[in-house]
Amino acid sequence: MALKDNTEIDKDKIPVHVAVIMDGNGRWAKRKGKERVVGHQHGVKAVREVTEAAAELGVKYLTLFAFSTENWQRPSDEVNALMSLLVTTLNAEISTLMENNIKLRTIGNLDIMPAQVRKNLMKTIDRTAENKGMTLILALSYSARWEIAKAAREMARDATEGKLNVDSIDELLFSEYLQTKDIPDPDILIRTSGEYRISNFLLWQIAYTELYFTKKLWPDIRKKDLVKAIIDYQRRERRFGRISEQTKMNVDR
Ligand code: IPE
Ligand code: IPE
Ligand code: MG
DSSP states (O other): OOSOOOOTHHHHGGEEEEEEEEEHHHHHHHHHHHHHHHHHHHHHHHHHHHHHHHHHHHSSSEEEEEEEEGGGGGGGHHHHHHHHHHHHHHHHHHHHHOOOOEEEESSSSSGSHHHHHHHHHHHHHHTTTTTOOOEEEEHHHHHEHHHHHHHHHHHHHHHTTSSOOOGGGGGHHHHHHHHTTTOOOOSEEEOTTOOOOOOSSTTTTTTOEEEOOOOSSSGGGOOOHHHHHHHHHHTTTOOOOTTHHHHHOOOOO
């Protein structure tokens, strides 16, 4: 599907990595007098729209926060419904991924996902492994503090086993122990539903990410909303601690 309304987008300034906290499914359903799960079901369309739009615009990495470590505490009916929806969606969308040359990857603690979900994830990751277009990263059973603690644990283990020199630990090496190794930090983080918080998402990686909030609930999100967020991002000046004049001179980071 071709993108419309993107006349204002600067094709030379497309963010390399877009991260999204997809929020508001429950409230969307409640407003319509329906069960929360109906909101999750309608959220799938927004996932498809944003994924296709990002691929069409030339975004290289799209990370979607689909299920947090803390979300395991929700009522078991809702958790189960989300897990089945994930399996159904993976199977239904594999053709969309192939058509759009998208490679699937995950971050998060897959070990505690139900076996059926893991199996379908592995299958989809395998099938899309050779796709060279955008990488779609699903954050599942993910939380940033879990990821950072895991990295610290693995570094300590490597140091104890003599595989790592403690004095060599710097920011670059630390990031190699994170699940996002090989993935550049997000340029923009979008959160829907009018909540202004990070909810334990990518804490290390968003140090210099541009934040974009919209009041729209996730199931109402369409391609044009991603375009709008990117246009907003393109109007910003990213200074990375320097002053404006230096930024304009295009000084290397
Ligand atoms: C986001 O929508 C989806 C997940 C967290 C799985 P919510 O389910 O959090 O919806 P609200 O925030 O309760 O409206
Ligand atoms: C964040 O949304 C997690 C996902 C979008 C998967 P939540 O709805 O879980 O966040 P809080 O609880 O409002 O902070
Ligand atoms: Mg929520």
